[in-house]
Amino acid sequence: MVDNVVIVGGGTAGWMTASYLKAAFADRISVTLVESGKIGTIGVGEATFSDIRHFFEFLDLREEDWMPACNATYKLAVRFQDWRRPGHHFYHPFEQMRSVKGFPLTDWWLQSGPTDRFDKDCFVMASLCDAGRSPRYLNGSLLEQDFVEGAEEPVGLTMSEHQGKTQFPYAYHFEAALLAKYLTGYSTDRGVRHIVDEVEDVRLDERGWIDHVLTKEHGELHGDLFIDCTGFRGMLLNKALEVPFVSYQDTLPNDSAVALQVPLDMKKVGIRPCTTATTRDAGWIWTIPLFGRIGTGYVYAKDYCTPEEAERTLREFVGPEAAEVEANHIRMRIGRSAQSWKNNCVGIGLTSGFVEPLESTGIFFIHHAIEQLVKHFPAADWRPELRDAYNSAVAHVMDGVREFLVVHYLGAGRDDTQYWKDTKTREVPDALAERIERWKVQLPDSENVFPYYHGLPPYSYMCILLGTGAIPLRPSPALSLTDETAAQKEFAAIRDKARHLVDTLPSQYEYFAAMRGA
Numbered sequence: 001m002v003d004n005v006v007i008v009g010g011g012t013a014g015w016m017t018a019s020y021l022k023a024a025f026a027d028r029i030s031v032t033l034v035e036s037g038k039i040g041t042i043g044v045g046e047a048t049f050s051d052i053r054h055f056f057e058f059l060d061l062r063e064e065d066w067m068p069a070c071n072a073t074y075k076l077a078v079r080f081q082d083w084r085r086p087g088h089h090f091y092h093p094f095e096q097m098r099s100v101k102g103f104p105l106t107d108w109w110l111q112s113g114p115t116d117r118f119d120k121d122c123f124v125m126a127s128l129c130d131a132g133r134s135p136r137y138l139n140g141s142l143l144e145q146d147f148v149e150g151a152e153e154p155v156g157l158t159m160s161e162h163q164g165k166t167q168f169p170y171a172y173h174f175e176a177a178l179l180a181k182y183l184t185g186y187s188t189d190r191g192v193r194h195i196v197d198e199v200e201d202v203r204l205d206e207r208g209w210i211d212h213v214l215t216k217e218h219g220e221l222h223g224d225l226f227i228d229c230t231g232f233r234g235m236l237l238n239k240a241l242e243v244p245f246v247s248y249q250d251t252l253p254n255d256s257a258v259a260l261q262v263p264l265d266m267k268k269v270g271i272r273p274c275t276t277a278t279t280r281d282a283g284w285i286w287t288i289p290l291f292g293r294i295g296t297g298y299v300y301a302k303d304y305c306t307p308e309e310a311e312r313t314l315r316e317f318v319g320p321e322a323a324e325v326e327a328n329h330i331r332m333r334i335g336r337s338a339q340s341w342k343n344n345c346v347g348i349g350l351t352s353g354f355v356e357p358l359e360s361t362g363i364f365f366i367h368h369a370i371e372q373l374v375k376h377f378p379a380a381d382w383r384p385e386l387r388d389a390y391n392s393a394v395a396h397v398m399d400g401v402r403e404f405l406v407v408h409y410l411g412a413g414r415d416d417t418q419y420w421k422d423t424k425t426r427e428v429p430d431a432l433a434e435r436i437e438r439w440k441v442q443l444p445d446s447e448n449v450f451p452y453y454h455g456l457p458p459y460s461y462m463c464i465l466l467g468t469g470a471i472p473l474r475p476s477p478a479l480s481l482t483d484e485t486a487a488q489k490e491f492a493a494i495r496d497k498a499r500h501l502v503d504t505l506p507s508q509y510e511y512f513a514a515m516r517g518a
């Protein structure tokens with residue numbers, strides 16, 4: 001049996017992996033996590049996919065268990081600010097795309113003479129975001145919409161098996177360091193051995209498999225399976241086992257970031273229920289509202305902007321509240337390891353791969369990797385088929401998300417700086433170029449987007465294409481021959497439901513102030 005797991009690294013990836021493996025295998029496996037007390041974690045990573053609820057459910061954790069400990073808030077969407085033109089914004093929400101007579105509502109929207117905001121016309125959530133509403137009422141009940149809490153839904157599925165069956169209406173923002181701390185307690189309470197020490201060397205056997213890691217003060221740590229959660233360093237997978245790194249920088253040039261954690265007077269400014277991505281001359285700025293502060297940062301390409309310019313831009317964007325706050329400058333390794341699993345070593349987290357956080361995919365990558373590791377967990381014969389299937393699933397998810405992010409830049413309307421001009425001339429992978437030509441004639445659907453599971457449904461592509469605006473789209477010709485009464489009724493129903501929810505739901509600040517007795 002493979003039942004002795006050693007995890008190196010105590011960031012979000014390390015502790016999500018330790019806690020999930022313990023929830024999956026309990027005392028059938030032993031888990032040791034060693035983390036350096038000197039090498040810091042990346043310290044950011046605070047917005048998620050809605051799928052993260054499956055992670056907490058698997059650990060048998062309810063929102064009231066972990067959200068207060070992590071200063072967590074709700075995320076209904078990503079708000080894209082100034083991507084189409086200055087002053088314009090649109091949302092990419094967690095809300096199923098409605099269909100009328102077999103055609104997506106966005107198709108009918110194109111047919112009926114587009115307005116400036118497809119998102120407000122086709123989704124209820126866009127109005128809730130504009131109004132700063134919570135998705136839950138003060139009594140804790142969830143807003144009424146196509147996902148009904150407590151109704152029969154498939155349980156125990158992995159995310160890839162679940163996609164498309166239901167769309168949960170929100171994700172979370174949380175303080176990454178506080179989540180890691182919370183999961184440390186969860187894990188050690190369930191028997192994970194936690195060692196604070198530095199791994200100084202990785203010792204291989206004659207086959208090139210990891211025999212043990214050598215720590216500064218606790219000697220050799222032996223195990224069957226070693227999980228590399230050492231972040232961008234990739235100490236075990238990339239360095240010791242020499243797995244090469246496949247860069248995405250030819251299509252995604254942003255390789256740097258500068259971050260600030262800014263205290264927030266929530267009572268005065270409220271808590272926006274969405275992550276915001278605001279364009280700047282050489283990239284974009286994220287704003288993540290937490291309970292008590294915002295996490296914000298400028299993601300940029302160093303070929304177009306120096307760290308000093310980036311920090312100045314970010315501080316100007318935030319304003320005087322940032323004056324006393326220390327900036328955290330980060331170099332990002334963009335791309336993925338050629339294989340995340342080699343011999344008896346699996347890389348999870350930044351070691352495995354990373355793309356800029358435009359759609360908050362880092363923690364989704366971790367969650368997906370852990371689910372797939374459990375699904376493909378090795379036996380003592382280490383059959384290569386399990387490893388190969390794992391590597392294929394993980395590579396597809398990252399390659400698919402990469403493609404989805406490239407679409408944001410190809411569609412962006414900004415062309416006022418060299419950085420934004422270059423987003424339109426950079427070479428596009430053939431497969432994506434073909435898909436884009438297809439989308440100009442027929443909106444994205446399950447047959448014409450990236451063909452493997454990567455966490456994003458076709459409606460996500462529709463939102464980005466319709467919101468950014470630079471790629472011309474047109475309605476299906478059939479709609480000009482079809483009566484549009486039913487579609488107009490659907491648009492009216494969305495307007496009515498949005499008005500009702502905005503009028504009856506509390507603001508996100510009111511909700512969390514009440515929940516936390518603030």
Ligand SMILES: Cc1cc2nc3c(=O)[nH]c(=O)nc-3n(C[C@H](O)[C@H](O)[C@H](O)COP(=O)(O)OP(=O)(O)OC[C@H]3O[C@@H](n4cnc5c(N)ncnc54)[C@H](O)[C@@H]3O)c2cc1C
Nearest residue numbers: 009010011012013036042045047199231349350357362363
């Ligand atoms: C600018 C930026 C913004 C991001 N925003 C988001 C977001 O909004 N949403 C999202 O989902 N993701 C986001 N991410 C990604 C997210 O931060 C990471 O996926 C997550 O933090 C996982 O990091 P990690 O645990 O892999 O690595 P790290 O956090 O770097 O942790 C590495 C760990 O390894 C340990 N270590 C390293 N070397 C040794 C050694 N020799 N011995 C012992 N221990 C060692 C360190 O001490 C540390 O504990 C963002 C990333 C960046 C860079």
Ligand SMILES: N[C@@H](Cc1c[nH]c2cc(Cl)ccc12)C(=O)O
Nearest residue numbers: 049050051077078092093094455
């Ligand atoms: N499975 C993902 C897909 C998704 C659907 N809508 C959004 C919006 C945003 Cl901002 C990210 C991701 C998604 C999920 O449901 O989380």
